[in-house]
Amino acid sequence: MRAHHRRAAQALAVDVEPGGEFWGWAGRTLGAPARTASGEPAWLRLVAERTDKASGKLWDGAVAAQKALGDLDGHRPALLGIHDEVEAGTAYRAELSARVSEPVLSDTPILRHDPALPDTWWTDLTHALEKLSAAATDRVAVRTQYMERAIPQFVGIPAPDASSWSTRTAHGDLHWANLTSPLRVLDWEGWGTAPEGFDCAMLYAYSLLQPGTAARIRATFPILGSPAGLAAEATACAMLLQTVDRGDNLPLERPLQEWAKELRGRAAE
Template identity: 75%
Template sequence: MYSPPPDPDTEQRMRAHHARAARALDVQTEPGGEFWGWAGRTLGTPARTTAGAPAWLRLVSAPEDKASGKLWDGALDAQRTFGDLDGHRPPLLGVYDAIDNATAYRAELSARVAEPVLSDDPVLQHDLQLPDSWWTGLAEVLEKVSAAGTERVAVRQQYMDRAIPEFLGIPAPTATWSTAHGDVHWANLTAPLQILDWEAWGSAPVGFDAAMLYAYTLLQPDTLARVRAAFPILGSPAGLAAEATVCAQLLQTVARGDNLNLEAPLRHWAEELRHR
Protein backbone atom coordinates (compact mmCIF):
# COMPACT_ATOMS: atom_id res chain seq x y z
CA MET A 1 0.00 0.00 0.00
CA TYR A 2 1.31 3.45 -0.93
CA SER A 3 0.43 6.99 0.06
CA PRO A 4 -1.79 9.11 -2.19
CA PRO A 5 0.15 10.49 -5.15
CA PRO A 6 2.06 13.72 -4.49
CA ASP A 7 0.44 15.31 -7.54
CA PRO A 8 -2.97 16.65 -6.41
CA ASP A 9 -4.29 16.56 -9.98
CA THR A 10 -3.65 12.82 -10.19
CA GLU A 11 -5.30 12.27 -6.83
CA GLN A 12 -8.39 14.26 -7.82
CA ARG A 13 -8.61 12.61 -11.23
CA MET A 14 -8.38 9.08 -9.83
CA ARG A 15 -10.98 9.77 -7.13
CA ALA A 16 -13.37 11.24 -9.68
CA HIS A 17 -13.07 8.26 -12.02
CA HIS A 18 -13.32 5.83 -9.12
CA ALA A 19 -16.63 7.45 -8.16
CA ARG A 20 -17.80 7.29 -11.79
CA ALA A 21 -16.96 3.58 -11.93
CA ALA A 22 -18.89 2.96 -8.70
CA ARG A 23 -21.98 4.50 -10.25
CA ALA A 24 -21.53 2.51 -13.47
CA LEU A 25 -21.16 -0.77 -11.57
CA ASP A 26 -24.01 0.14 -9.22
CA VAL A 27 -22.09 -0.15 -5.97
CA GLN A 28 -21.77 2.10 -2.96
CA THR A 29 -18.24 2.77 -1.75
CA GLU A 30 -17.60 2.81 1.98
CA PRO A 31 -15.75 5.60 3.77
CA GLY A 32 -12.15 5.07 4.79
CA GLY A 33 -9.91 2.25 3.69
CA GLU A 34 -8.43 3.82 0.56
CA PHE A 35 -5.58 1.77 -0.89
CA TRP A 36 -3.32 3.55 -3.39
CA GLY A 37 -0.92 1.83 -5.74
CA TRP A 38 2.48 3.04 -6.85
CA ALA A 39 2.47 6.67 -8.10
CA GLY A 40 -1.33 6.78 -7.97
CA ARG A 41 -1.67 4.23 -10.77
CA THR A 42 -4.37 2.32 -8.86
CA LEU A 43 -6.96 3.18 -6.24
CA GLY A 44 -9.03 0.61 -4.36
CA THR A 45 -11.76 0.97 -1.74
CA PRO A 46 -14.28 -1.27 0.02
CA ALA A 47 -17.78 -1.19 -1.46
CA ARG A 48 -21.16 -2.91 -1.25
CA THR A 49 -23.42 -4.15 -3.99
CA THR A 50 -27.10 -3.20 -4.13
CA ALA A 51 -27.81 -6.56 -2.45
CA GLY A 52 -25.51 -5.58 0.41
CA ALA A 53 -22.69 -7.98 -0.45
CA PRO A 54 -19.20 -6.75 0.50
CA ALA A 55 -17.04 -6.00 -2.53
CA TRP A 56 -13.78 -4.31 -3.50
CA LEU A 57 -13.60 -1.69 -6.23
CA ARG A 58 -10.17 -1.19 -7.78
CA LEU A 59 -9.44 1.40 -10.45
CA VAL A 60 -6.32 1.26 -12.61
CA SER A 61 -5.23 3.92 -15.10
CA ALA A 62 -2.75 4.00 -17.98
CA PRO A 63 -2.08 6.06 -21.10
CA GLU A 64 -4.62 5.04 -23.71
CA ASP A 65 -1.99 3.54 -26.02
CA LYS A 66 -0.68 1.30 -23.22
CA ALA A 67 -4.01 0.06 -21.89
CA SER A 68 -3.62 -3.53 -23.01
CA GLY A 69 -1.52 -6.59 -22.41
CA LYS A 70 -0.54 -8.68 -19.41
CA LEU A 71 -0.97 -6.27 -16.52
CA TRP A 72 -4.07 -4.60 -17.93
CA ASP A 73 -5.99 -7.82 -18.51
CA GLY A 74 -4.58 -9.92 -15.66
CA ALA A 75 -7.62 -10.00 -13.39
CA LEU A 76 -10.05 -10.62 -16.25
CA ASP A 77 -7.89 -13.38 -17.71
CA ALA A 78 -7.51 -14.96 -14.27
CA GLN A 79 -11.27 -15.02 -13.75
CA ARG A 80 -11.75 -16.78 -17.08
CA THR A 81 -8.99 -19.30 -16.38
CA PHE A 82 -9.23 -20.00 -12.65
CA GLY A 83 -12.60 -18.77 -11.38
CA ASP A 84 -12.40 -18.62 -7.59
CA LEU A 85 -9.80 -21.43 -7.31
CA ASP A 86 -11.95 -23.47 -4.93
CA GLY A 87 -12.52 -20.42 -2.74
CA HIS A 88 -8.90 -19.26 -2.62
CA ARG A 89 -9.19 -16.41 -5.11
CA PRO A 90 -11.69 -13.52 -4.79
CA PRO A 91 -13.90 -13.74 -7.91
CA LEU A 92 -14.22 -10.83 -10.30
CA LEU A 93 -17.83 -9.56 -10.29
CA GLY A 94 -17.70 -6.88 -12.95
CA VAL A 95 -15.50 -4.65 -15.11
CA TYR A 96 -16.00 -1.09 -16.32
CA ASP A 97 -13.78 0.62 -18.93
CA ALA A 98 -13.58 4.30 -19.77
CA ILE A 99 -11.28 6.66 -21.69
CA ASP A 100 -10.91 10.31 -20.83
CA ASN A 101 -8.36 12.78 -22.15
CA ALA A 102 -6.07 10.09 -23.65
CA THR A 103 -6.04 8.14 -20.35
CA ALA A 104 -7.70 4.73 -20.07
CA TYR A 105 -9.37 3.56 -16.87
CA ARG A 106 -10.41 0.06 -15.88
CA ALA A 107 -12.49 -0.58 -12.77
CA GLU A 108 -12.55 -4.13 -11.42
CA LEU A 109 -15.23 -5.10 -8.92
CA SER A 110 -14.31 -8.18 -6.89
CA ALA A 111 -15.72 -10.03 -3.93
CA ARG A 112 -14.21 -8.52 -0.79
CA VAL A 113 -11.89 -10.67 1.29
CA ALA A 114 -12.82 -10.46 4.95
CA GLU A 115 -9.40 -11.41 6.29
CA PRO A 116 -6.55 -8.87 6.39
CA VAL A 117 -3.39 -9.60 4.46
CA LEU A 118 -0.65 -11.28 6.47
CA SER A 119 1.70 -8.31 6.08
CA ASP A 120 1.32 -4.67 5.07
CA ASP A 121 4.73 -4.99 3.40
CA PRO A 122 5.60 -7.60 0.76
CA VAL A 123 8.77 -8.27 2.81
CA LEU A 124 7.82 -10.22 5.94
CA GLN A 125 8.82 -8.18 8.99
CA HIS A 126 7.97 -10.73 11.71
CA ASP A 127 7.69 -14.50 11.93
CA LEU A 128 4.24 -15.98 11.35
CA GLN A 129 2.63 -18.91 13.13
CA LEU A 130 0.51 -20.53 10.44
CA PRO A 131 -1.01 -24.02 10.70
CA ASP A 132 0.25 -26.90 8.62
CA SER A 133 -3.07 -26.88 6.74
CA TRP A 134 -2.37 -23.33 5.51
CA TRP A 135 0.98 -24.33 4.05
CA THR A 136 -0.47 -27.47 2.48
CA GLY A 137 -3.31 -25.43 1.01
CA LEU A 138 -0.95 -22.86 -0.47
CA ALA A 139 1.18 -25.56 -2.10
CA GLU A 140 -1.93 -27.25 -3.52
CA VAL A 141 -3.38 -24.04 -4.93
CA LEU A 142 -0.10 -23.03 -6.58
CA GLU A 143 0.16 -26.54 -8.04
CA LYS A 144 -3.28 -26.06 -9.64
CA VAL A 145 -2.16 -22.72 -11.02
CA SER A 146 1.02 -24.24 -12.43
CA ALA A 147 -0.99 -26.82 -14.37
CA ALA A 148 -3.14 -24.24 -16.19
CA GLY A 149 -2.36 -23.55 -19.82
CA THR A 150 -1.80 -19.95 -20.86
CA GLU A 151 -0.24 -17.77 -23.52
CA ARG A 152 0.42 -15.06 -20.93
CA VAL A 153 4.05 -14.51 -19.94
CA ALA A 154 5.19 -13.57 -16.44
CA VAL A 155 8.93 -14.01 -17.03
CA ARG A 156 10.70 -13.81 -20.37
CA GLN A 157 13.72 -15.87 -21.31
CA GLN A 158 15.35 -12.71 -22.67
CA TYR A 159 15.15 -11.15 -19.21
CA MET A 160 16.74 -14.21 -17.60
CA ASP A 161 19.52 -14.26 -20.17
CA ARG A 162 20.33 -10.63 -19.42
CA ALA A 163 19.64 -10.22 -15.69
CA ILE A 164 21.01 -13.45 -14.19
CA PRO A 165 24.56 -12.93 -15.56
CA GLU A 166 24.41 -9.25 -14.57
CA PHE A 167 23.26 -9.70 -10.98
CA LEU A 168 24.43 -13.23 -10.11
CA GLY A 169 27.45 -13.62 -12.36
CA ILE A 170 26.35 -16.96 -13.82
CA PRO A 171 24.67 -17.94 -17.10
CA ALA A 172 20.92 -18.28 -16.97
CA PRO A 173 20.11 -21.89 -15.99
CA THR A 174 17.98 -23.95 -18.34
CA ALA A 175 14.34 -23.53 -17.35
CA THR A 176 11.29 -25.75 -17.47
CA TRP A 177 8.20 -23.59 -17.79
CA SER A 178 4.82 -23.64 -16.05
CA THR A 179 2.15 -21.13 -15.05
CA ALA A 180 2.72 -18.88 -12.02
CA HIS A 181 0.78 -16.27 -10.09
CA GLY A 182 3.88 -14.15 -10.52
CA ASP A 183 3.66 -12.01 -7.38
CA VAL A 184 3.32 -14.30 -4.35
CA HIS A 185 4.38 -12.27 -1.33
CA TRP A 186 3.00 -11.65 2.14
CA ALA A 187 0.94 -8.59 1.23
CA ASN A 188 -0.97 -10.76 -1.27
CA LEU A 189 -1.82 -13.61 1.14
CA THR A 190 -4.38 -14.03 3.91
CA ALA A 191 -5.27 -16.65 6.52
CA PRO A 192 -7.58 -18.48 5.92
CA LEU A 193 -5.91 -18.70 2.54
CA GLN A 194 -6.78 -16.23 -0.18
CA ILE A 195 -4.33 -15.21 -2.91
CA LEU A 196 -4.80 -11.63 -4.09
CA ASP A 197 -3.60 -9.47 -7.01
CA TRP A 198 -3.64 -11.55 -10.20
CA GLU A 199 -2.30 -8.77 -12.40
CA ALA A 200 1.01 -10.38 -13.37
CA TRP A 201 0.28 -14.11 -13.76
CA GLY A 202 1.63 -16.13 -16.67
CA SER A 203 4.35 -18.58 -17.68
CA ALA A 204 7.54 -18.61 -15.59
CA PRO A 205 10.26 -21.09 -14.61
CA VAL A 206 8.94 -23.99 -12.51
CA GLY A 207 9.00 -23.03 -8.83
CA PHE A 208 8.82 -19.30 -9.49
CA ASP A 209 6.04 -18.59 -6.96
CA ALA A 210 7.82 -20.57 -4.25
CA ALA A 211 11.07 -18.72 -4.99
CA MET A 212 9.29 -15.37 -4.84
CA LEU A 213 7.76 -16.15 -1.44
CA TYR A 214 11.16 -17.37 -0.25
CA ALA A 215 12.79 -14.09 -1.28
CA TYR A 216 10.25 -12.00 0.60
CA THR A 217 10.76 -14.15 3.73
CA LEU A 218 14.55 -13.85 3.92
CA LEU A 219 14.47 -11.68 7.06
CA GLN A 220 12.53 -14.26 9.11
CA PRO A 221 14.43 -17.54 9.53
CA ASP A 222 11.67 -19.56 11.20
CA THR A 223 9.08 -18.77 8.52
CA LEU A 224 11.76 -19.18 5.88
CA ALA A 225 12.23 -22.78 7.05
CA ARG A 226 8.48 -23.34 6.65
CA VAL A 227 8.64 -22.03 3.09
CA ARG A 228 11.45 -24.47 2.29
CA ALA A 229 9.53 -27.36 3.87
CA ALA A 230 6.34 -26.53 1.96
CA PHE A 231 8.12 -26.22 -1.39
CA PRO A 232 10.83 -28.89 -1.74
CA ILE A 233 11.63 -27.63 -5.24
CA LEU A 234 13.61 -24.90 -3.49
CA GLY A 235 17.24 -25.94 -3.33
CA SER A 236 16.77 -28.61 -6.00
CA PRO A 237 18.20 -28.61 -9.54
CA ALA A 238 14.66 -28.20 -10.90
CA GLY A 239 14.19 -24.96 -8.97
CA LEU A 240 17.52 -23.34 -9.82
CA ALA A 241 16.24 -21.31 -12.78
CA ALA A 242 13.32 -19.90 -10.76
CA GLU A 243 15.48 -19.06 -7.77
CA ALA A 244 18.13 -17.37 -9.91
CA THR A 245 15.47 -15.35 -11.72
CA VAL A 246 13.81 -14.13 -8.53
CA CYS A 247 17.14 -13.36 -6.87
CA ALA A 248 18.18 -11.32 -9.92
CA GLN A 249 14.85 -9.47 -9.94
CA LEU A 250 15.17 -8.47 -6.30
CA LEU A 251 18.83 -7.52 -6.62
CA GLN A 252 17.80 -5.30 -9.52
CA THR A 253 15.31 -3.53 -7.23
CA VAL A 254 18.10 -3.06 -4.68
CA ALA A 255 20.24 -1.46 -7.39
CA ARG A 256 17.39 1.00 -7.93
CA GLY A 257 17.25 1.87 -4.23
CA ASP A 258 14.34 -0.38 -3.18
CA ASN A 259 14.23 -3.36 -0.78
CA LEU A 260 17.52 -2.30 0.76
CA ASN A 261 16.79 -4.35 3.89
CA LEU A 262 17.01 -7.46 1.70
CA GLU A 263 20.39 -6.65 0.17
CA ALA A 264 22.59 -8.71 2.51
CA PRO A 265 20.46 -11.90 2.49
CA LEU A 266 19.95 -11.60 -1.26
CA ARG A 267 23.70 -11.44 -1.82
CA HIS A 268 24.16 -14.47 0.43
CA TRP A 269 21.46 -16.31 -1.57
CA ALA A 270 23.17 -15.30 -4.82
CA GLU A 271 26.43 -16.80 -3.54
CA GLU A 272 24.63 -20.08 -2.77
CA LEU A 273 23.14 -20.11 -6.26
CA ARG A 274 26.55 -19.52 -7.83
CA HIS A 275 27.90 -22.57 -5.99
CA ARG A 276 24.98 -24.68 -7.16
Protein backbone atom coordinates (compact mmCIF):
# COMPACT_ATOMS: atom_id res chain seq x y z
CA MET A 1 0.00 0.00 0.00
CA ARG A 2 2.79 2.44 0.86
CA ALA A 3 4.61 1.70 -2.38
CA HIS A 4 1.47 2.27 -4.46
CA HIS A 5 0.71 5.42 -2.46
CA ARG A 6 4.18 6.77 -3.32
CA ARG A 7 3.75 5.90 -7.00
CA ALA A 8 0.36 7.63 -7.07
CA ALA A 9 1.89 10.74 -5.54
CA GLN A 10 4.49 10.79 -8.31
CA ALA A 11 1.87 10.25 -11.00
CA LEU A 12 -0.33 13.04 -9.64
CA ALA A 13 2.65 15.38 -9.08
CA VAL A 14 2.16 15.92 -5.37
CA ASP A 15 4.49 15.79 -2.39
CA VAL A 16 3.25 13.73 0.56
CA GLU A 17 3.84 15.38 3.91
CA PRO A 18 5.53 13.17 6.53
CA GLY A 19 3.87 12.02 9.73
CA GLY A 20 0.23 12.15 8.65
CA GLU A 21 -0.45 8.59 7.56
CA PHE A 22 -4.04 7.45 8.16
CA TRP A 23 -5.20 3.85 7.66
CA GLY A 24 -8.82 2.91 7.03
CA TRP A 25 -10.77 -0.20 7.93
CA ALA A 26 -8.77 -3.45 7.63
CA GLY A 27 -5.97 -1.63 5.83
CA ARG A 28 -8.16 -1.20 2.76
CA THR A 29 -7.36 2.51 2.47
CA LEU A 30 -4.33 4.68 3.14
CA GLY A 31 -4.54 8.45 3.25
CA ALA A 32 -2.02 11.21 3.90
CA PRO A 33 -1.75 15.00 3.58
CA ALA A 34 -0.01 16.24 0.47
CA ARG A 35 0.85 19.42 -1.42
CA THR A 36 0.22 20.06 -5.09
CA ALA A 37 2.91 21.42 -7.39
CA SER A 38 1.52 24.90 -6.76
CA GLY A 39 1.67 24.41 -2.98
CA GLU A 40 -2.04 23.89 -2.35
CA PRO A 41 -2.92 21.54 0.53
CA ALA A 42 -4.46 18.28 -0.62
CA TRP A 43 -5.29 14.79 0.62
CA LEU A 44 -4.12 11.67 -1.20
CA ARG A 45 -6.21 8.57 -0.46
CA LEU A 46 -5.44 5.14 -1.85
CA VAL A 47 -7.98 2.31 -1.87
CA ALA A 48 -7.20 -1.31 -2.70
CA GLU A 49 -9.67 -3.91 -3.93
CA ARG A 50 -9.65 -7.22 -5.77
CA THR A 51 -9.85 -6.56 -9.48
CA ASP A 52 -13.17 -8.42 -9.80
CA LYS A 53 -14.69 -6.05 -7.23
CA ALA A 54 -13.04 -2.83 -8.38
CA SER A 55 -16.12 -1.36 -10.01
CA GLY A 56 -19.61 -0.18 -9.18
CA LYS A 57 -21.09 2.23 -6.66
CA LEU A 58 -18.45 2.27 -3.93
CA TRP A 59 -15.48 2.22 -6.29
CA ASP A 60 -16.71 5.13 -8.41
CA GLY A 61 -18.45 7.16 -5.69
CA ALA A 62 -15.97 10.03 -5.43
CA VAL A 63 -15.62 10.42 -9.20
CA ALA A 64 -19.37 10.35 -9.73
CA ALA A 65 -19.92 12.84 -6.91
CA GLN A 66 -17.43 15.28 -8.43
CA LYS A 67 -19.16 15.11 -11.79
CA ALA A 68 -22.67 15.50 -10.38
CA LEU A 69 -22.11 17.80 -7.40
CA GLY A 70 -18.78 19.57 -7.71
CA ASP A 71 -17.79 20.94 -4.31
CA LEU A 72 -21.45 21.33 -3.21
CA ASP A 73 -21.09 25.08 -2.64
CA GLY A 74 -17.89 24.56 -0.69
CA HIS A 75 -19.28 21.85 1.59
CA ARG A 76 -17.67 18.89 -0.18
CA PRO A 77 -13.92 18.46 -0.76
CA ALA A 78 -13.35 18.74 -4.50
CA LEU A 79 -11.76 15.78 -6.27
CA LEU A 80 -8.62 17.03 -8.02
CA GLY A 81 -7.46 13.87 -9.76
CA ILE A 82 -7.33 10.08 -9.77
CA HIS A 83 -4.70 7.48 -10.61
CA ASP A 84 -5.38 3.77 -11.19
CA GLU A 85 -3.02 0.83 -11.09
CA VAL A 86 -3.45 -2.96 -11.15
CA GLU A 87 -0.92 -5.42 -9.79
CA ALA A 88 -1.15 -9.14 -9.00
CA GLY A 89 -4.94 -9.27 -9.00
CA THR A 90 -5.40 -6.12 -6.91
CA ALA A 91 -6.68 -2.78 -8.20
CA TYR A 92 -5.45 0.43 -6.60
CA ARG A 93 -7.21 3.77 -6.99
CA ALA A 94 -5.66 6.96 -5.69
CA GLU A 95 -7.96 9.94 -5.20
CA LEU A 96 -6.46 13.39 -4.78
CA SER A 97 -8.84 15.80 -3.08
CA ALA A 98 -8.76 19.29 -1.63
CA ARG A 99 -7.65 18.99 1.97
CA VAL A 100 -10.10 19.72 4.78
CA SER A 101 -8.25 21.47 7.61
CA GLU A 102 -11.04 21.21 10.17
CA PRO A 103 -11.19 18.05 12.32
CA VAL A 104 -14.25 15.82 12.14
CA LEU A 105 -16.84 16.41 14.83
CA SER A 106 -16.43 12.91 16.30
CA ASP A 107 -13.81 10.19 16.13
CA THR A 108 -16.62 7.64 15.68
CA PRO A 109 -20.01 7.85 13.93
CA ILE A 110 -21.81 7.93 17.32
CA LEU A 111 -22.02 11.36 18.92
CA ARG A 112 -20.96 11.25 22.57
CA HIS A 113 -20.71 14.96 23.38
CA ASP A 114 -22.52 18.20 22.69
CA PRO A 115 -20.97 19.55 19.48
CA ALA A 116 -22.18 23.10 20.33
CA LEU A 117 -22.79 23.95 16.70
CA PRO A 118 -23.90 27.45 15.69
CA ASP A 119 -27.18 28.11 13.93
CA THR A 120 -25.25 28.85 10.73
CA TRP A 121 -23.92 25.27 10.70
CA TRP A 122 -27.44 23.85 10.78
CA THR A 123 -28.50 26.25 8.03
CA ASP A 124 -25.55 25.18 5.89
CA LEU A 125 -26.38 21.50 6.45
CA THR A 126 -30.01 22.09 5.49
CA HIS A 127 -29.06 23.84 2.28
CA ALA A 128 -26.40 21.24 1.38
CA LEU A 129 -28.84 18.35 1.84
CA GLU A 130 -31.53 20.17 -0.13
CA LYS A 131 -29.16 20.71 -3.05
CA LEU A 132 -27.95 17.12 -2.85
CA SER A 133 -31.50 15.74 -2.73
CA ALA A 134 -32.32 17.45 -6.02
CA ALA A 135 -29.30 16.06 -7.89
CA ALA A 136 -30.10 13.58 -10.66
CA THR A 137 -28.40 10.19 -10.45
CA ASP A 138 -28.92 6.55 -11.33
CA ARG A 139 -26.90 5.48 -8.29
CA VAL A 140 -28.82 3.76 -5.48
CA ALA A 141 -27.91 4.13 -1.80
CA VAL A 142 -30.88 2.24 -0.31
CA ARG A 143 -32.51 -0.59 -2.22
CA THR A 144 -36.20 -1.38 -1.88
CA GLN A 145 -35.32 -5.06 -1.52
CA TYR A 146 -33.25 -4.27 1.57
CA MET A 147 -36.10 -2.28 3.13
CA GLU A 148 -38.57 -5.10 2.47
CA ARG A 149 -36.32 -7.54 4.28
CA ALA A 150 -34.79 -5.48 7.11
CA ILE A 151 -37.65 -3.27 8.31
CA PRO A 152 -39.98 -6.15 9.28
CA GLN A 153 -37.09 -8.05 10.85
CA PHE A 154 -35.57 -5.26 12.94
CA VAL A 155 -38.35 -2.69 13.39
CA GLY A 156 -41.37 -4.98 13.39
CA ILE A 157 -43.51 -3.21 10.81
CA PRO A 158 -44.10 -3.89 7.12
CA ALA A 159 -41.81 -2.00 4.81
CA PRO A 160 -43.65 1.02 3.35
CA ASP A 161 -44.87 0.39 -0.18
CA ALA A 162 -42.41 1.96 -2.61
CA SER A 163 -45.23 3.79 -4.39
CA SER A 164 -46.10 5.60 -1.14
CA TRP A 165 -42.76 7.30 -0.52
CA SER A 166 -40.58 9.68 -2.45
CA THR A 167 -36.96 9.04 -3.33
CA ARG A 168 -34.29 11.67 -3.17
CA THR A 169 -30.53 11.70 -3.65
CA ALA A 170 -28.70 11.15 -0.37
CA HIS A 171 -25.16 11.00 0.96
CA GLY A 172 -26.01 7.57 2.34
CA ASP A 173 -23.65 7.56 5.34
CA LEU A 174 -24.25 10.85 7.14
CA HIS A 175 -22.78 10.59 10.63
CA TRP A 176 -20.58 12.66 12.94
CA ALA A 177 -17.26 11.21 11.79
CA ASN A 178 -18.06 12.47 8.28
CA LEU A 179 -18.84 16.06 9.28
CA THR A 180 -16.75 19.09 10.26
CA SER A 181 -17.41 22.63 11.45
CA PRO A 182 -17.43 24.83 9.38
CA LEU A 183 -19.49 22.34 7.42
CA ARG A 184 -17.70 19.88 5.19
CA VAL A 185 -19.30 16.54 4.32
CA LEU A 186 -16.76 13.75 3.82
CA ASP A 187 -16.77 10.17 2.42
CA TRP A 188 -18.83 10.06 -0.77
CA GLU A 189 -18.38 6.38 -1.61
CA GLY A 190 -21.99 5.28 -1.14
CA TRP A 191 -24.16 8.23 -2.23
CA GLY A 192 -27.29 7.64 -4.31
CA THR A 193 -31.06 7.54 -4.11
CA ALA A 194 -32.82 6.75 -0.83
CA PRO A 195 -36.18 7.44 0.84
CA GLU A 196 -36.79 11.14 1.40
CA GLY A 197 -35.23 12.25 4.69
CA PHE A 198 -32.79 9.33 4.90
CA ASP A 199 -29.68 11.43 5.63
CA CYS A 200 -31.24 13.32 8.52
CA ALA A 201 -32.71 10.06 9.84
CA MET A 202 -29.25 8.50 9.89
CA LEU A 203 -27.75 11.53 11.61
CA TYR A 204 -30.56 11.38 14.17
CA ALA A 205 -29.85 7.69 14.80
CA TYR A 206 -26.21 8.39 15.52
CA SER A 207 -27.22 11.24 17.87
CA LEU A 208 -29.49 9.26 20.21
CA LEU A 209 -27.01 9.36 23.09
CA GLN A 210 -27.19 13.17 22.99
CA PRO A 211 -30.88 14.06 23.42
CA GLY A 212 -30.29 17.77 22.91
CA THR A 213 -28.66 17.28 19.54
CA ALA A 214 -31.22 14.65 18.56
CA ALA A 215 -33.98 17.14 19.34
CA ARG A 216 -32.21 19.80 17.29
CA ILE A 217 -32.10 17.44 14.30
CA ARG A 218 -35.85 16.79 14.58
CA ALA A 219 -36.52 20.51 14.81
CA THR A 220 -34.29 21.30 11.84
CA PHE A 221 -35.70 18.52 9.66
CA PRO A 222 -39.47 18.32 10.30
CA ILE A 223 -39.82 15.39 7.90
CA LEU A 224 -38.69 13.32 10.88
CA GLY A 225 -41.80 12.34 12.77
CA SER A 226 -44.05 12.94 9.76
CA PRO A 227 -45.82 10.31 7.62
CA ALA A 228 -43.55 11.25 4.71
CA GLY A 229 -40.48 10.41 6.78
CA LEU A 230 -41.58 7.01 8.04
CA ALA A 231 -39.83 5.05 5.27
CA ALA A 232 -36.51 6.82 5.86
CA GLU A 233 -36.72 6.54 9.64
CA ALA A 234 -37.66 2.86 9.57
CA THR A 235 -34.80 2.15 7.16
CA ALA A 236 -32.22 3.99 9.25
CA CYS A 237 -33.46 2.36 12.45
CA ALA A 238 -33.34 -1.09 10.85
CA MET A 239 -29.83 -0.54 9.50
CA LEU A 240 -28.45 0.46 12.89
CA LEU A 241 -30.28 -2.33 14.72
CA GLN A 242 -28.78 -4.75 12.23
CA THR A 243 -25.30 -3.48 13.12
CA VAL A 244 -26.15 -3.97 16.80
CA ASP A 245 -27.20 -7.53 16.02
CA ARG A 246 -23.74 -8.05 14.53
CA GLY A 247 -22.02 -6.66 17.63
CA ASP A 248 -21.42 -3.05 16.52
CA ASN A 249 -22.85 0.24 17.84
CA LEU A 250 -23.92 -1.53 21.05
CA PRO A 251 -24.35 1.72 23.06
CA LEU A 252 -27.22 2.62 20.69
CA GLU A 253 -29.18 -0.59 21.25
CA ARG A 254 -31.62 0.69 23.89
CA PRO A 255 -32.43 4.07 22.26
CA LEU A 256 -32.79 2.35 18.88
CA GLN A 257 -35.27 -0.12 20.39
CA GLU A 258 -37.22 2.81 21.85
CA TRP A 259 -37.22 4.49 18.43
CA ALA A 260 -38.44 1.26 16.81
CA LYS A 261 -41.30 1.17 19.33
CA GLU A 262 -42.25 4.73 18.38
CA LEU A 263 -42.16 3.80 14.70
CA ARG A 264 -44.44 0.81 15.31
CA GLY A 265 -46.93 3.12 17.01
CA ARG A 266 -46.87 5.56 14.09
CA ALA A 267 -47.25 2.77 11.54
CA ALA A 268 -50.37 1.55 13.36
CA GLU A 269 -52.09 4.95 13.26
